[in-house]
Amino acid sequence: MSGVSRGHLDRSTQRRFRRIFLIAAAVMVLVLTPFILNGDLRLDLAHRANLVPGGDIEQLAGAGNDLSLIVPPIRATSETGRDERRFHAAFLADSTGDRVALRALDSDRSVELPLREFDFFSASDDGAHVLFQDTRDPEEIESVLVNVETLDIAAMPSSDPWPSNIPGDWETGAWEVSPGSCDGVSPNAAFIACFQNPELATYVAGDWEIQALVYGDSDQVLPIYRGTGLRPWAGWTKDGSRLYFENEEGIWVAPVSLDMFS
Numbered sequence: 001m002s003g004v005s006r007g008h009l010d011r012s013t014q015r016r017f018r019r020i021f022l023i024a025a026a027v028m029v030l031v032l033t034p035f036i037l038n039g040d041l042r043l044d045l046a047h048r049a050n051l052v053p054g055g056d057i058e059q060l061a062g063a064g065n066d067l068s069l070i071v072p073p074i075r076a077t078s079e080t081g082r083d084e085r086r087f088h089a090a091f092l093a094d095s096t097g098d099r100v101a102l103r104a105l106d107s108d109r110s111v112e113l114p115l116r117e118f119d120f121f122s123a124s125d126d127g128a129h130v131l132f133q134d135t136r137d138p139e140e141i142e143s144v145l146v147n148v149e150t151l152d153i154a155a156m157p158s159s160d161p162w163p164s165n166i167p168g169d170w171e172t173g174a175w176e177v178s179p180g181s182c183d184g185v186s187p188n189a190a191f192i193a194c195f196q197n198p199e200l201a202t203y204v205a206g207d208w209e210i211q212a213l214v215y216g217d218s219d220q221v222l223p224i225y226r227g228t229g230l231r232p233w234a235g236w237t238k239d240g241s242r243l244y245f246e247n248e249e250g251i252w253v254a255p256v257s258l259d260m261f262s
Contacts (some may be wrong), residue, residue, distance in 0.1 A: 054225030072123030
């Protein structure tokens with residue numbers, strides 16, 4: 001075979017491999033683009049591959065649901081005499097029906113409120129009472145006070161919608177007092193809910209990570225869930241056995257116990 005023929009074949013082979021490479025690169029771009037642009041897809045893949053925590057965590061509701069996690073903050077004092085907040089996941093509030101329905105997360109009992117919906121809730125200092133309000137009409141605010149333990153309810157008059165005989169910052173929404181980076185203490189002071197500081201891995205798969213620490217022993221850390229969206233607000237059942245958290249992407253619950261810590 002002449003040198004001209006061999007050169008022609010070499011150029012033909014190069015063109016063929018170049019076309020194969022370009023086609024393969026185009027396919028890779030088409031496959032990877034959704035993962036590059038969509039953080040939820042990246043996080044779902046990371047959960048499925050067990051690269052981040054939370055793939056087995058139960059999601060109670062997705063984005064755009066009519067459920068609300070009700071977490072009254074509790075004013076408490078630590079063993080060292082320091083003031084601290086503890087966060088009790090008391091209710092799931094369901095606004096899908098004609099009346100707001102509350103499900104107590106400690107007892108699984110339910111009660112229906114004489115409200116069609118609510119847009120504000122606050123709590124007593126000890127977290128024993130929660131006030132639900134429908135403030136859409138400022139002249140006729142509808143208010144209902146709920147006893148967290150007994151589920152007894154009391155309608156408040158629109159002329160005086162704030163409890164005057166129970167200590168509490170009633171005019172401040174309970175969600176405004178949400179756990180910070182690492183101070184989400186459970187009601188029984190057994191665990192603390194913490195949020196991981198942003199790292200490269202966080203940006204690649206998820207926007208935040210919630211963890212549980214043993215109260216008084218920060219070396220014992222249990223990664224709970226990696227998620228997207230705004231950092232959630234969180235609270236614990238009274239016995240500290242379940243951690244609930246919610247943001248605009250949904251509501252989740254995770255079991256927590258001492259034997260889960262390594």
